[in-house]
Amino acid sequence: MxxxxxxxxxxxxxxxxxxxxxxxxxxxxxxxxxxxxxxxxxxxxxxxxxxxxxxxxxxxxxxxxxxxxxxxxxxxxxxxxxxxxxxxxxxxxxxxxxxxxxxxxxxxxxxxxxxxxxxxxxxxxxxxxxxxxxxxxxxxxxxxxxxxxxxxxxxxxxxxxxxxxxxxxxxxxxxxxxxxxxxxxxxxxxxxxxxxxxxxxxxxxxxxxxxxxxxxxxxxxxxxxxxxxVAGFIGSPAMNLLPGVVQGGAFQPDGGGPAWPLPPDARASEGQRATYGFRPEHLSLLGEGIPVAVTLIEPTGSETQVSGRAGGASVTGAFRERITARVGETIHVMPDPALAHLFHGETGQRLNAA
Amino acid sequence: MSASSPSAPRGQDLPPATNWRRPQINQGWLARLLDSKTFLIIACLTPALGLLMVFLTYPLGLGIWLAFTDTHIGRGGVFVGFENFESLWYDWVFWGAVFYTVFYTTVATVLKFGLGLWLALLLNENVPFKSLLRAIILLPWIVPTVLSAIAFWWMFDAQFSIISYILVDVLGWRDTYIDFLGTPWHARWSLVFANVWRGIPFVAISLLAGLQTISPSLYEAALLDGASSWQRFTRITAPLLMPILAVVLTFSVLFTFTDFQLVYAITRGGPINSTHLMATLAFQRGIPGGQLGEGAAIAVSMIPFLILATLFSYFALARRKWQQGEAND
The missing domain is CATH 3.40.50.300 (P-loop containing nucleotide triphosphate hydrolases)
Known part of the structure; x- marks a missing residue:
């Protein structure tokens, strides 16, 4: 040894x-x-x-x-x-x-x-x-x-x-x-x-x-x-990574659509280019959340993976609960901001504290 | 995640589908016949079998029959039993040919395999211009035998030999020209040399193909296991090359044993019958000598040797135990 x-x-x-x-x-x-x-x-x-x-x-x-x-x-x-x-x-x-x-x-x-x-x-x-x-x-x-x-x-x-x-x-x-x-x-x-x-x-x-x-x-x-x-490589299904800008204390993805909540420890200045990341399993269904038009539903038994579009962004969620929505319908979701990640728009380096 | 672009979802701007369906086709009698397995078997086998019968079985059978008759050219013979073989038994020229055939085959095969394996190992390394080298090495095999035989005839000529010229006039190692084809042993070795030169490409290229089937990771594993390069050759290369070596060896022995062209073109069996192979002697006696029966008998006496060589490689060198069992990969 x-x-x-x-x-x-x-x-x-x-x-x-x-x-x-x-x-x-x-x-x-x-x-x-x-x-x-x-x-x-x-x-x-x-x-x-x-x-x-x-x-x-x-x-x-x-x-x-x-x-x-x-x-x-x-x-x-x-x-x-x-x-x-x-x-x-x-x-x-x-x-x-x-x-x-x-x-x-x-x-x-x-x-x-x-x-x-x-x-x-x-x-x-x-x-x-x-x-x-x-x-x-x-x-x-x-x-x-x-x-x-x-x-x-x-x-x-x-x-x-x-x-x-x-x-x-x-x-x-x-x-x-x-x-x-x-x-x-x-x-x-x-x-x-x-x-x-x-x-x-x-x-x-x-x-x-x-x-x-x-x-x-x-x-x-x-x-x-x-x-x-690393964010995109580790974890399956892969982390959602949305390019966009930091605007008004939230994250605005490219291509329009609703804004996403920044992680509380994010160190980003207003108007900075950034990549917003959250894992599919950290997305939860929430009545007043971000609307997502469902394009694909993949049940695996233990969980259900749902892909859809929120404005210009493609997102994937993995839910433990059974999803009754069908393709073409809209569900409302919200990522846990404490578990979300923010990366620098050019260097790709992590912007969360610690 | 979906791969679609942010524009319109897929499939919205497709042209409308037609309702074309593949029509049912009623096959004609010819199409049905060509689908029949029995017909196909007969149709495909007949030409091959026909060719084999006409060009292989019939001449072989005729040759064996002639060996038991006293046929001469221009005069049909009668069945004489083993008389031809009896007279061969007391014929020192025949035994000389048997000796030289065995000598020629053994020495040439050993040299061809030694040098061929060496060449194959060299070509299997990372040498520059690898494919060009391979092509060059194949050349002696591509040249028609008679052409290369004539070239060797010149090289072995008593007066104009380039070998003698180099040894005597360029290097000054000798005082006299060598009479390559005029004395029995010189002639015998010269022919062996020509045969080796001609036979190496076949051996080298076949063994190279065998070498390339050995996975490089086996050598890496052996390297980590602590094998020296000689051990890697004896423990990995040699045993894994053995199956293809056996096949190539069999073919090489058969081709060398039945060789005719090189010897007939260079020496015609001379001097004083010292370089007659069984094949050239059979031809000599049968066609120029007119004694078809005796020539056939000499040719037929090659058969036991050939069967022996084939059996040897079949039993001694063929499929090893480790090659058996189903592959899972």
Missing amino acids: ATVDIRDVRKNFGSTAILHGVNVDIADGEFVVLVGPSGCGKSTLLRMIAGLENISGGEVSIGGRVVNDVPPKDRDIAMVFQNYALYPHMTVRDNMAFSMKLAKAPAEVMENEVKRAARILGLEALLDRYPRQLSGGQRQRVAMGRAIVRHPQVFLFDEPLSNLDAKLRVQMRAEIKDLHQRLKTTTIYVTHDQIEAMTMADKIVVMHGGHVEQIGAPLELYDRPANVF
């Missing part, structure tokens, strides 16, 4: 800069999720930590040791790949024992380690199977087993669940989290799925275009997104 420090790390492919100076501190035993849209550089960063990509600038240290020039096998890390990268010509047992075999470990040590990992992951019955004969979830577990047997200081996961179906993904999510709680190994996990990030992480690093947008605990990012990008 170890800390991982990422100091001003940069990556260029030719003249194209992929990462523009990334700083992340990862504490011992922490579960950190790197999340962002495709092309944000999160996988590249992970591969640089693994040693599969070289580091164009800055420093990566694992357990206090700078590993920029340490070959991958000596970094004391284990990685689970998106496509699992199981050796197709080896049985589950040999797949897991491969690293020990290369290190010429004694046979009984190998057998013990493989048995232990197989027990942790529930793979005992499958040790003599080949990867082709396994289901997606089982392959995923073998890939984790291959990582576990090495007792690495850091686990790296590169979008490990994206090849699984939705139900299995939820199950494996829980298994990985449970595994982390048992092994307490520092874990860096890359995903583009913000739900995975929210549910698994101790700490989320939101990345976008080679920059770190915000680092924080899941609920911190949810409650106080630092900028428009």
Whole structure:
């Protein structure tokens, strides 16, 4: 187990800069999720930590040791790949024992380690199977087993669940989290799925275009997104973000329509361009609220998502109560001003206090 | 959130829908016939089967029949049983051809696969002008065999050989020109060299295709598992390449064993029959020599070798256990 420090790390492919100076501190035993849209550089960063990509600038240290020039096998890390990268010509047992075999470990040590990992992951019955004969979830577990047997200081996961179906993904999510709680190994996990990030992480690093947008605990990012990008990325359904201006102590969206109440801690001057944000689940039905012409109703069972237009603005609400309104009718809603967000019109930075 | 623009909602300014419906069409007899599975099977198989019968089964059957007759050109023969094979048994030229065929096949195949695999591994790396290099490497395979054979004939010529010229006149490593095709062993190795040159592209390109099916993430996983580059080759590349290697090896052995053009164009089996392959000897005896029966017998004696080679690759190298079982991906 170890800390991982990422100091001003940069990556260029030719003249194209992929990462523009990334700083992340990862504490011992922490579960950190790197999340962002495709092309944000999160996988590249992970591969640089693994040693599969070289580091164009800055420093990566694992357990206090700078590993920029340490070959991958000596970094004391284990990685689970998106496509699992199981050796197709080896049985589950040999797949897991491969690293020990290369290190010429004694046979009984190998057998013990493989048995232990197989027990942790529930793979005992499958040790003599080949990867082709396994289901997606089982392959995923073998890939984790291959990582576990090495007792690495850091686990790296590169979008490990994206090849699984939705139900299995939820199950494996829980298994990985449970595994982390048992092994307490520092874990860096890359995903583009913000739900995975929210549910698994101790700490989320939101990345976008080679920059770190915000680092924080899941609920911190949810409650106080630092900028428009994080606000729109974290949370599902996505936050409503309305462009407009601050006018007369309220927010006036572009395209006309009713004004929206500013959050009490907003620090905005009169006439300033801003983006007004509120989460669909923080919208409530209110008789004298803002009228919204319903354009779409999506019941999910536990809640109902309603999309509509309030003047020039498109808004979405998620309501726990059943909605009887139909498309074309008008409902009246009001966001909770204390839970609303205001962002700078140009920089996109948060304007709420604290 | 809806994606519509703030202007009119979607679908308001559409032109009115027509009430056109796809009409029911009564199919003619031809359309019905072409939909019939039985008819299609017969119609599609007949040309292929016909071609196979006329150009493969009939000549093969005729060849085997001729091997058991004493047919000469211009004179129909009678069935003589194993007489042709008996006389071959005591024929040292025939055994010389068997020896050289096995030698030629073995040495050329080993060299072709060694060099071909090496080339494929090189081309699989990130080299500049990769596609251009691949195209260049395919060239020897594209040139008609007889053309390249004539080129080699010149290169191996006793007087005008460019190889001798370089060794003697440019580098000064030798005093005399080499008589490539005039002495048995020189001629044998020269032909092997020509065959290797011609055969490498097929091996290299096929193995390169095999190499490219191996996922790069396997190498990355092996790198993290601590495998050196030699271990990555022996533990990952070699076993994963084995299935395609087996197929390519089988084809290569079959093509080399039955080779005719190169040898016939360069040496015609000489000097003193030292470079006769079984195929060239069969032709030599059967057509210029007129002894169709004996020529056919030599050709037929290649069959056991070919079956052996095929069985070997089929059983020893074919589908591995790890390839079996259904794929889930």
